Amino acid sequence: MRAMKVRLLFFAVLRDIAGTDERELTLRDGATARDVWNALRTEFARLTDYIDPPMTAVNEEYAEPDQVLREGDELAFIPPVAGG
Amino acid sequence: MRAMKVRLLFFAVLRDIAGTDERELTLRDGATARDVWNALRTEFARLTDYIDPPMTAVNEEYAEPDQVLREGDELAFIPPVAGG
Amino acid sequence: MYLTDAPINPTALVQKVLRPSDGAYVLFEGVVRNHHHGKAVESIFYDAYRPMAERELEKIVREIEAKFPETALAVVHRLGHLVVGDSSIAIVAASAHRAEAFDACRMMIDRIKETVPIWKKERGPDGEEWVGWQGRR
């Protein structure tokens, strides 16, 4: 099974929960944002109840959480936005 | 027949037509703003075709043109407003 | 109070109305533009029946405050000679939420254009004209 590297960015409440701005992930080929979210739910108790991922962005564009990630992608979960 | 004095104010296009800011009128008892307007139509050719008076104000409040005027009233015809 | 012969300072108007409970304000300014109904405009002379215009503006402020009790309002209309780019009117509506601020501000300018005895004479290369008078009779 091949592996790929993906950069995961944390913002807002997720940065507070993760305690970091970003993390480099090594994922199996075919992994999706949903897979990454589920791994975070396992790692951080405060996320366990959040079964569905928040909005997902890949390379600074909104994307479907089940879209397959690719080598070098920049992934971010977007908690409910509150700009303005 | 008794007479009364009324102050007539001219604004905007009406000031240009009358060539003055105001005029003191001596009117017969029972005269209305419409009567005053008709006198202006006779006096100023540029008003002749304007059969109905513009909006009418008596003592700084909008009023009906057929309302009877009283001694000391301040009368003004209000051409179409264009504020803002 | 609502009328001025000097340039309008919208920032001062905003400072006058904004309260710590307000989460939004909407500022509207009417500006002299270089055209009207296809004709070039260079300047505008604004005339008013001043005491009556003050009273009508006051009535409109109270009417809209009654409709939007949580919204704070301010308005000032400039009179005299204005050139392209000059502001003729500024309205500020501040509220806890933006919907009321937008609605109140818009209703205010719509109402002002209906009843306040203020007039404008537009001047351009084709001459000058009191807006709204021609064609009405």
Added chain:
Amino acid sequence: MYLTDAPINPTALVQKVLRPSDGAYVLFEGVVRNHHHGKAVESIFYDAYRPMAERELEKIVREIEAKFPETALAVVHRLGHLVVGDSSIAIVAASAHRAEAFDACRMMIDRIKETVPIWKKERGPDGEEWVGWQGRR
């Protein structure tokens, strides 16, 4: 370009967009208020996914310019620590006629609140909270 860490200067934003053909502009500012859902607020920290927020703001500007081709738009969102009374966002819409300016300005703030990746953490006497996170799951 659309984001700043410094206080917003709405007058400069207006000057940037206003053209001689514009007869009206509407300025909207979002302001930190001292309450939210019944709780006291003292300050707000605004966070953003900056490059993506810039892109989303750019998309919204283009979308609204397409809907209102005669309207000129500008927007700036402030990030970082803001206190009560500080403006978090300013939007200017200028047009020949006021209806388009009001509509475009309002649509702009509505759209920004839907999709732009900006977040706020409210701080008050009861603690602090990322707005919109609690209750969602």
